[in-house]
Amino acid sequence: MGHLGSTYEKYYTPTHIARDFQAIYFGTPSEEELIRSVASMGLSRDRRAPTELDDDQQKQVRNDPVLVALREKREKYKKMLKDEGFYPLTAGKGARLYNKYxxxxxxxxxxxxQLHRIRLNEVIREFHDSIDTIEITRQLRACLVSFSDRNRR
Known part of the structure; x- marks a missing residue:
C-alpha cells in the first residue's frame, strides 16, 4: 500500500496495542509484567533454603585435614616465638619467624x-536438588491425613 510506518501506527494500531505489540505478536509476557517479576524475585525465595551452615556442617569444615595441618603449623610458629622470648607475640614484629607466623x-x-564457601554452596545445591522430593512427600502426607480424617467420619 505504500504507507509509512507512522501512518500504520496512527490508523491501524490501537493505542493500547501499540504499547506492547511485541508481547502480543510473539506471545511473550508484557514488559511491565517482566519488570514486576524481576523486582519481586527476592520476595519469592524459598525461606527453607539454607543461608548458613549449621553447627555440624561448620564442625566438618573446621575439622578438614588441610585446616588441621595449617593450625598445627601456626601453633608451631607461635610456640617457637614464645620460646625465643617474644611475649606478647606482637613483640616479635619484624622477625622472620613472626612473618612466617x-x-x-x-x-x-x-x-x-574458601572451604566454608564451598561447603555452603554444596548444602544449598543439595537443598535445591532434594526440595521437590521433600515438598511432594509433605503434600502427600497432608493428603493422607485429610483422607484418613474423612474416612473416620
Missing amino acids: ERKKRELASTYQ
Whole structure:
C-alpha cells in the first residue's frame, strides 16, 4: 500500500496495542509484567533454603585435614616465638619467624573461608536438588491425613 510506518501506527494500531505489540505478536509476557517479576524475585525465595551452615556442617569444615595441618603449623610458629622470648607475640614484629607466623595465620583464615564457601554452596545445591522430593512427600502426607480424617467420619 505504500504507507509509512507512522501512518500504520496512527490508523491501524490501537493505542493500547501499540504499547506492547511485541508481547502480543510473539506471545511473550508484557514488559511491565517482566519488570514486576524481576523486582519481586527476592520476595519469592524459598525461606527453607539454607543461608548458613549449621553447627555440624561448620564442625566438618573446621575439622578438614588441610585446616588441621595449617593450625598445627601456626601453633608451631607461635610456640617457637614464645620460646625465643617474644611475649606478647606482637613483640616479635619484624622477625622472620613472626612473618612466617602471620603468613600461616592469613593462609589459615583464607583457606577456612574458601572451604566454608564451598561447603555452603554444596548444602544449598543439595537443598535445591532434594526440595521437590521433600515438598511432594509433605503434600502427600497432608493428603493422607485429610483422607484418613474423612474416612473416620
